[in-house]
Amino acid sequence: MEMRAFLHSREKQPLHLRRKQQDRYAGLLLQTTIEAQLRKGLVFGQDVNVARCAPDGSQIMLNGQGRADPKKIARQVADGCSVQVVHPQRFSTPVAELLKRLEAHFGCLWGANSFRTPPGSMGFKAHHDEVEVFMLQLEGAKRWRLHRCPKGPLPRSYCWDYKEEELGPPFMELVLEAGDLLYLPRGTVHKGIAMEDRPSHHLTISTYQRFCWADLLEKALPAALEAAAAQEPRYRRGLPLRCLGELGMQYRPKPGVPANAERQACITEFRSLLAGLADHAPAAADAAGDFLAAQFVGRRLPPAATQKGPAPSAGAAVEVRWAEPTAVRVVVESSPGREPEVQIYHALENSAEKHMTPGVEPSPACIVLEGQQWLPSLQALNTASLGAWISDSALDPELLQGLWEHGLLETRLAETLVAQSPTAPRKRKAAGAVVGRPGHRLFLLRRAKRHRQSDSYKGLDVPKLPEGLDALTLREAEAFLANYKLASAWLRRVQLREKLLAGGVVRIPKILPDSVAQLALRTLQEMPHESWNLTQANRDASRNNVAHRFASRRFGSETLTHLFRVLGELLPGELNSFSAGRYLQGDHIERHDDRQYTDVRMEDGSTVLCSRTVAVIWYLTPDWRKV
Incomplete structure (x- = not known):
């Protein structure tokens, strides 16, 4: 997508890109891939949905129970039903690779759904989604009618309860051909019908679910309030006598009628306390940002594999950077009576097969470093401009080696730095690092059991070497x-x-x-x-x-x-x-x-x-x- 055109339309208006390249998305998600997965076993409601719209516009769901029967679904499609496959990135490598790149670029979750509709049919009634929608027309064509959201722009929840009469005429109508892309801002009411002469297959990829300022504030305000209450006595003062008799819907004065003095005093103090939370906004915003970022790292697809580069301990000076910055989050955790610890969450062990699985809240892999002596090195990595290389001298050698071995760092030989002399090796710091998931930790430098070395291995029968490899x-x-x-x-x-x-x-x-x-x-x-x-x-x-x-x-x-x-x-x-x-x-x-x-x-x-x-x-x- 042309980025300038998207940024101009983002959250404001739909954008239809006519490609005139019917094979633009060839191989992204084939019907044969979906059919093969159906034979392996998809579950109704969780992995696949079958639906059609009745003549009166009502929605008819035709899901069965448990595992979907591919032959039955084929008959339903022949009868005019649409089939939705939920999150095909769990079994389609091309779709997963596309979403990996998008998650890395946008820094937030992306999902996908596949929709196949027979000729002249409409599977799903007019509705709006709570996500940014990008429709990629894979095969065939579909006519779309777009309406303004009666609930206002950018809603935080979806709605399937619209009636035709309350929507009015569409503000845009278009035909999405194979190779085209359609962007819909959150809340755009849409309905589509396949063209009469051919079936339609499109892939919807979506993002920005629960990812707006309100969601950040939802996490930040409790932290700001906790900090304010701990530091400022005015937040801990008792409520005025009988104030609950002044607050409540039943006590709200009618428009144009002034509130009594007691109620006005309560509202004035309430506003003052709310305004006072702004003094704690930076720390609260950071805490909320850490929470949402660690959550994203745990839920996202595993990043695309990268070349790790030469080992930092090989002797030559190297330059380093995060292999995938959006797949790593550094968090400082502290609690009363305990030394602060640095937690490095990463997505390298995430499962593509479980991505977006309902009811599954993944726990990201986490490297835990006791103490704060590691922060300067990690801040050097985090504050480097996106994709920029920094000298390995900016990092603690022990931490550098550990992060590289975990696959979190990418290295390259330094072009302007002189290789270290083998007679002056780097000093290695003793580390108090632990690795694993919270609650299941191993000492990073705890050595594995070693066997005693006694007699040299001589005088025993040794098998002949195998024939040489070709x-x-x-x-x-x-x-x-x-x-x-x-x-x-x-x-x-x-x-x-x-x-x-x-x-x-x-x-x-x-x-x-x-x-x-x-x-x-x-x-x-x-x-x-x-x-x-x-x-x-x-x-x-x-x-x-x-x-x-x-x-x-x-x-x-x-x-x-x-x-x-x-x-x-x-x-x-x-x-x-x-x-x-x-x-x-x-x-x-x-x-x-x-x-x-x-x-x-x-x-x-x-x-x-x-x-x-x-x-x-x-x-x-x-x-x-x-x-």
């Missing part, structure tokens, strides 16, 4: 590991977090492409024997009930580094610790509980408590079987 398979695997967007999309389909919340043990076949598994297996088997560490923890059995014997490797080649980074996307937002294990004759793992805290002596001589709550094991050996 060049094509090797290139496929390396390209996959280097493509962060592709790897993230691949692993999101696994939905490991949802499986873990269900509890128990789950087996996930082909968690990564075969070519990647072959490359990983070859990389591990090509490692020199002396680089593996034989773990024998039997001597610690009395302390932690662990008796292991296997060879482990905690780091390795660049291939393993890429692989660990990709596997980290299985549980984004959590601290992941990786190691490779090798089992030969007599090697085993005894029954144990990794959740039990264990004293582990670190390489610097310190002792820390370590635990692990989730174990994900990727089996690489072909044809393995459980014994």
